[in-house]
Every structure is written in structure tokens, then in C-alpha cells.
Amino acid sequence: MTWRKNIGIFPWHRNQELKLLRSGESFFDELLSLIAKAKLSIHFHVYIFEGDTTGKVLFDALLSAAKRGVEISLVMDGYGSGGFPKTWETTLLENKVELSYFSKFKFAFKYHTGLRMHHKIFIFDNEVAFIGGINISDSYSGFGKSNTWLDYGIKMQGNVVLDLLRICYKVERGILPLTKEQKNTLTYPVGSGTYKARILQNHWLLARFGISRQYRQTIRQAQHEIILIASYFLPSPALKRILKKAAKRGVKIQLILGGISDVKSMKYAANYFYSDLLAAGVEIWEWEASILHAKLAFIDSDWMCIGSYNLNHLSDFGSLECNIEIRDKEFQETSKQQVLSTIKSHSHQVSVVDYQKQSNWFVKLRNYFSYRIISGSLKLLFYFMHEPKKHR
Template sequence: MDWGNWTIYWVLSEWAIRLVMLPVIVLRKERPSTCLAWLTLVFFAPWLGVILYLVLGETRLGRNRLRLRKSQWQSLESLNAPRVGSRLVSPENSSSLAVEPPDEDDGAQGEFAEAEVSQTVFHERLSRRGDELLPGPLRSLANLASQLTGFPPTPDHEISYLSDSLLTIDRLVAEIDSATDHVHLLYYIFRDDVVGRRVAEALSRARQRGVACRVLVDAVGSRHMLRTLAPAMRRVGIDVRAALPVRIYRIPFSRIDLRNHRKIAIVDGRVAYVGSQNIVEPRYGHRKAGPWYDVTARIVGPAVHHLQLLFLEDWFYESGEWLDEPRFFPPISGGGNTILQILPSGPDLPTERFQDLLVKAIFLAEREIILTSPYFVPDEPLSLALRLAALRGVNVQLVLPRRSDHPIVDAAGEFHWRRLREYGVQVYFFPDGLLHAKTLTIDNQVALFGSANYDIRSFHLNFEVNLLIYTPQAVEELRELQKRYIDRSKQSATEEPASPHWTRNLAIHLAKLLSPLL
């Protein structure tokens, strides 16, 4: 074997990869930082870089998913237009499902065509009321959110926060036990453990009463449950589906790290649970990180229909079954006073929209910003917004877990929080476990809460769902929970030296280079 020739071939192949991948990466419609990170990886490790790029570099989703999403956007844009479908939004039942008549010229056929023309909940009257009840700055934020996500703000909600993970499961099981028509669950992690089996048993009891039960779980986050618990659930009539399944033969043509990270439970179309908690024991995962601390909101009101719509879309993507029966959108008598807005995000939506809302909300701050997140790897616009807020005198407080279950993410995050600390941001470390709550409150006037972390993965790759909360009383309740986290935390100024050891500093800066890819 002529090793000299093999060396030449190897070097030539590496340069061929560099030359071929250069225009491929540069011409991406992506953030410059992401392109630069991929170019750096391909330049220094061409073969590794091209393999990782084929698996992780492109955001590829099925054409049906993208087509349906485009159609949904066209329908949702009509929320503020004076048109309704065949089922009118009456003053007596302004939460009714409206179905837009099909366009005879679009050529769509079959069930997919039905999905395209019956996929949105119209809340024109409630949308106007929600907008009119907001002060000027918040109205502009709500209008931006409506334009970016398609969902309007709606009033008359009852909302309560559940911060005890086991109590949350107790409430969810009780809700399932009271169901009379249907139960819809969408979770990133549904674990075959004590908690998961409790929920599965409640679903089994519901099926025995004739309640339709549909469970959609992420194919990666719930892979163990899909092999062990799901078959038994299917045998008793519970419809269990995997979201975004990973197929080896399609890896070159799709991304395996595009995950459905949403956590939604809907009972009878009247009550919804949404937040950061999965169906799993609090001590799931890495023992060093400790138990998980989550927050879930129980909601009664018009936004339940919006969450139902999200579930039905995701269900259709994975099953091909479009469910547009009126029973999924029953009349809801709003007895509360909270104004909410649903914020879906994901790679099938125009990118950077969740990030745009974050930046807009932060620029509204005048007195205080409190942010909690288990993983904190912001991109430059979010980091800049927080730095400028601190410089103009806003009290910015960032609460992170002392240690998460992803060491590389922790190292990358350390670069960002150290930089923010230099600008006056107060950084706190929660020592008792993995603080998994993803919350943001601003001036006790508006809050953002849900499944999305404050990192690039949640901004651009994961399917997420969040709530914008506009009512001061509901915001204050969430702020009180944040304050309890702060009271149990230690400030970074007393925990961490101003300059870390050079080995740690090197690890931090190496991880920083990977931030756009994490």
C-alpha cells in the first residue's frame, strides 16, 4: 500500500469538501454566526464537518407539513379580517370553530384539502376585546405577536400555576378522571416510570368510560416509553403516536434533532395544562443535576381552543387524521379576568419570531426583568437587549440552575452570563436541583411562560409553545414564584470568581464557538 498516495488523496478530498461546502453554507438563509460556526468546523475537520452538516445542518421538514403550515398562516392572517367561515362567530358563542369554505381553484384533494380549509379557530370578537383592554405599549406587543404567530390575545381566562411536580400530576390525573369526551396529551418526555404509569392508568380508566384518548409524544424524548408502555396503552384503546420519528434511511434528508418540545394537555376542549413539565418523575435524568423544578399553568378560557388547534395540527402531521369535529371546540364560559396569547414556534414557522417577541418585550421594560431558564445560550439580539436594559437602569435578574444535565451547554452559557454580569445583570444560581421553569416577567405587567428555553435550539429548532400573560395579577403570581427561586439561590458574585481558571476559561470559550450549533 502506497501511503504517500493515500495521504495525497486524503488531503485532496478534504480540500474538495471545503470548496464544495463553502457556497452551500454561505448561501444558507441563516444567521451569520451559525454559518461561521459551520465553516469553522468544516475547515478544521472536513469529513466530520460534512457528516454533521448532512445530519444537523439543514432544517428539513416534510413538504406536507410545510404546505399545511403555509395554508394555516393564510387562514390565521384572516383573524383580524372581516370574514368568517361557514360556522359564524356569534356574540353568544364567540369561541366557536369556524371553517373556511374550500377554494374550488386550489386543486387540493382528500383529507389534506379538508385540513387546509378547516384548521383555524376564529376569535374576532374576543380578539378585539383583548386588544382594547391592553394599554398602548402592551397592545403593540400583542399586535406584533398576532402578526408573527397568527393567534390573537383573548380575555376572560382563569389561570393557576402549579409548581409542585407531583401535585401537577395529581391534578392532571384528576382532570383525566373527570373527562367525558376526549383527552389530548402532547409531551416531549413521557416516561415509563411511576408518574408515566399513573397517567397511563388514568387514560385507561377514561377509555373504559368511552372517552377518546390521544397521546402524541416526541420520538426521541419518549423513545423508551414508545417501546415499553405504549403497546399496553394501545391495547386498551389509547391512540399513541410518535412525533417526528427518526428513520435511519432518511437521516441524509432530514434532521434528527428537530424535536417536538411542547407540553400540552387538553381535557374535553375546556381545560388545558401547558408549561415546562413533562410526564416524568422529578428526579428523572442526571443525578448530579438534582430533581427538576417545573411550572405548569392550568387554563380555562378561549386560549384552550388555540392550544387544541396546535395539538390537532401536530396530530395531523404524524397520523394523517384531521379532526375538525365541533366537539373539540365546545363553548367556553370565561369566568376569569386574565388576558392570554398563545405563542407557537418551530422550524415550520418563519424563523426568529419567538426571538423577535422576546427582544420587543425586553425593550418595553422600565423597572425590572426577571428571567429563569435551565439552559441559557442567547444569541446576540437577546444578549444585546438584556445588556441595554441593564445599562438604562432596569433591574435585570437572571436565575439559572447551579448545574444542568448538559455540561457543554453550561460552559457556553457561562460565557454569556459572565458577559451580562459585567453590564450589571444580577445572576443567581439555584442550588437545589435543575430549575426547569422557563419564565420571564417584565415590570409586573407582562410575562412569558412555557416550554421554550432561552437558547438557540428553542429559538430556531424545537417546536415550542408559550403564553404571553398580560394581566398584572397573573403576572405578579408568576413573579412571586420567581422571587421564591431567587430567595433559595446564591448570587454569582459570591459563588464564582471574576476570572475562572485558565483551563475552565478555555473550555468556556471553546463552548462559546459552538453556541450557534447547540
């Protein structure tokens, strides 16, 4: 089998199940159900694991699984999950959960360099998995608060799960070789399914840029339609040129961004691109019902990509990211309608006229300097990051 793991593109598989899930109680109900049903193993990789109501529910579920003998590997990002309660950590370790924090190559008293583990991968008994952009927090579940952030994930079953397991093993083992038992679990079983899909990964230290590559290549090849749903949108000059070229050759482009943001300066920085993209014929929509955290793309009639990857420098070069690329017309169309019916009902289109009316000299300067500051910060974030707690 020829494939390109070295650049972060795993092989195509036919999979038994793909299911698009929206953030909120329904996603977490499915997640909790699989934790409760797990018999052998759970790999739980997440960027943010908060010590809030949602975190407590997931902590209790993982602890219950560990007590009934399920082998659990919990990996959290050392920066994103800096607030994970120490008492929870101690309890999980006492119940034989393999718990670790990702990253940190420290070179000074308060600062370290290293990648962030931004992917969200949950695997149960090596058979069923979730990936997406959803973290463990009340912001995504709706537990304890009403205004849930909009995000999506994919539940999957099939050989793509083994490729996710391969990624998890690499993070968990580091430079150590896989055991014989682990190698055996990565053998693809004979079988076929309905949905054609494959895993993509960005991992700068391993020279893997599969997600970045597939986004750009598919946009270049687009013939009819591009829909990008993006949080923390800060495209590189190259990506902006590719989008403008696509619009120039007649491709309909819809860019759906957040009307509000948890990082105001990021919103201003994204607005810096509006004038140029609107002038090129790109449609820009803003979701206003809550904070938009989704990361999806629909291109033409048969390509879909979803995961943790943001369209900015940090996801290209400073984070471990994981997406799934799907080539299936029926699933793409169903998913697109499901997403757009939700988003368009609570969004407004930004017109050239309205944008020009709102763009006085102060707004233009604010957006420009926000872009410069945020762009520079994202590039520096890989090199300098305050250390929240000791690495384990």
C-alpha cells in the same frame, strides 16, 4: 378579528382561570385529577414520557380513561420519548388510544432531520388545559426520588384552550384537513373572564416565531425590570445585545440560572456569558437546590411568559414550542412573588469579584470551548439526530 397566526401569535382572550403550578406532587395530583374527570377527550402532547414510576402512574390513568370511553390522542416526541415501553404502547393501542411519535424525515440509515416536538400540552374535554416545561418523569414529580427538578406550568380555562387545541390538531392531522366536527370545536364561544392572555408558538417549518419575537420585543420595550428564569441558557448574540442595552438604559435585570445541570457542558457554556453580562450590570443568580428546568419571564409590572421555550438556538429553530403570554398586573405580581420566594431562598448571587476569582485561564478556556461546542451542536441537532425507534 385580526391576529397573526402566521407568525405564531394567537389572539388575546379574557380567560376564566389561570393557575401557576410548580413541579412536584401537587402538579401531578391536578393532572391525574383531570384525567380521572375527563368525559369526552384528552389531548396529551409531551416531549418526554419515561417508563418510570411517574410514567406508570400516568399510563394507568390514561388507560383507565380509555376503557371508560374517553377519546385520547397521545403524541410523544420520537427522540425524547424513545424509552417509552413497548408493552405500554401495545396496551394503549389495543384500547383505541391514538398514539403516535412526532417527527422524523429519515435520509440515512441511522439519522434523520426534522423538528423536535418540545411543547407540553394537556387538554381535557376541550375546556381545561396545562402547558409548561414539565415532562412525565420522576425528575419532575418527586415520585420515587426526593430531589425534584424545579419547573412550572400553567393551568388554564377559557378561549386560550381552543388555540392550544388548534395546535394539537395541526400536529395530529399533519397535512390532512380538519374534519367538520373539529372545525366546529374551534369556534370561540361568547364569554369573558378576568385574565388577559394569549398563546405563542415557535414552529420553524411554518415560519412561526411568536415566542422568540415577543421575548425580544418586550425586552426592548422594558422600562423598569426584567426577570428571566432560564434553563439551558445559551442566548444568541442579538439577545445578549438587547439585554445589555436594557441594562445600559437603567432597567434592572435579574437572570436566574441553574447552579447545577443535567448537562455539565451546557452549564460551562452558560458561564461563558457571565463576564460580559455582569460587566453590563446584569444580576446573575444560581439555583442550587436541584436542577433548574423552568422557563419563565417577568417584565415590568404586567407581562409574564411561561411555557416550554428555552433561550437558545434549538428552541428558536429546531423545536415546536408553546408558551402563554399574560398581561395582568395582579396575576403577574402574585406569580412573581410565588416563584421568587422559592428560588431566592435556595440561590446565591454571582458577584463580579467572586466570578473573577474563580475564572482562571483553564476555566475561561473550558467555558469558551463548551460554548462553541454546545452552540454548534444545537444548530446541527436540527439536521442530524440519531433515530431511537421506528416512526409510527
